[in-house]
Amino acid sequence: MEINYKNIKVIGFDADDTLWVNETYFREAELEFARLLSEYETANKIDQELFKKEMENLPLYGYGVKAFVLSMVESALELSNFDLSNKTIQAILNIGKNMVEKPVELLDGVEEVLEHLSKKYRLILATKGDLLDQERKLEKSGLTKHFHHIEVLSDKKEANYSKLLNHLDINPSEFLMIGNSLKSDILPLVNIKANAIHVPFHTTWAHEMVSEKETNGKSYKTVKSLKDILKLLN
Known part of the structure; x- marks a missing residue:
């Protein structure tokens, strides 16, 4: 037509x-997140659970890096059965900060x-x-x-x-x-x-x-x- x-x-x-460029940085962050939680689940499962959490939180947090970081923290807590170290939580927060600081x-x-x-x-x-x-x-x-x-x-x-x-x-x-x-x-x-x-x-x-x-x-x-x-x- x-x-x-x-x-x-x-x-x-x-x-x-x-x-x-934007989405590329989210893909890189997801890979880093999966590496942080590799002792708890497979990368594929971690990715699936994170996406489910993002969709669950979308009406509350909307879009963007901050919403993504909050969903990562929540997912990590649940995937680890709330046995997550402060060091790992800080590493997740740093993923978000690095995304914001990207050129x-x-x-x-x-x-x-x-x-x-x-x-x-x-x-x-x-x-x-x-x-x-x-x-x-x-x-x-x-x-x-x-x-x-x-x-x-x-x-x-x-x-x-x-x-x-x-x-x-x-x-x-x-x-x-x-x-x-x-x-x-x-x-x-x-x-x-x-x-x-x-x-x-x-x-x-x-x-x-x-x-x-x-x-x-x-x-x-x-x-x-x-x-x-x-x-x-x-």
Whole structure:
């Protein structure tokens, strides 16, 4: 299906794994967590239990590194039958601190694409996660200058996007969202009659996975890299 972008006036960008590397650090943290608890369970079991705990805590803690660390601590206590040393708890906390202190690694073409598009469109950043951490990463990235508006959402569902577009007085038909997550950046926009372009990242959190059934009949484009978007919007 051919998609026409001629009416687009505002473009929204996801941040994590769309503009800069993020999920890779969570995968590395999970491996380190499994090594810390290797005397109690297998790596696969530890990974499964941690994910279950994250899903259980999601309504309470939301997204981001802090929520992840709290879930690691809880999982570790349960997996060890509450026989965890203070030293191991400190090591888990250090995993989280190291994640927060990671450098911001921009993905290929980010600065070129934002520079080019900002001359013609109003750009906004729409991300989810911990407010302080996202603000810190944005500051480190040096990309703030390109965005007309920055929004850190508690979640990325249809209602969240509708509220944001209404607040900014943006017509959904004139809005284009660009992101790596089909669940968070693409399908909610398509469902509210906005536009979306999917730019896959090489690794995806299990919570962000969607089935083929969920994407059937949905109108959106998938490109290999951010630079490919420039061709679509020419």
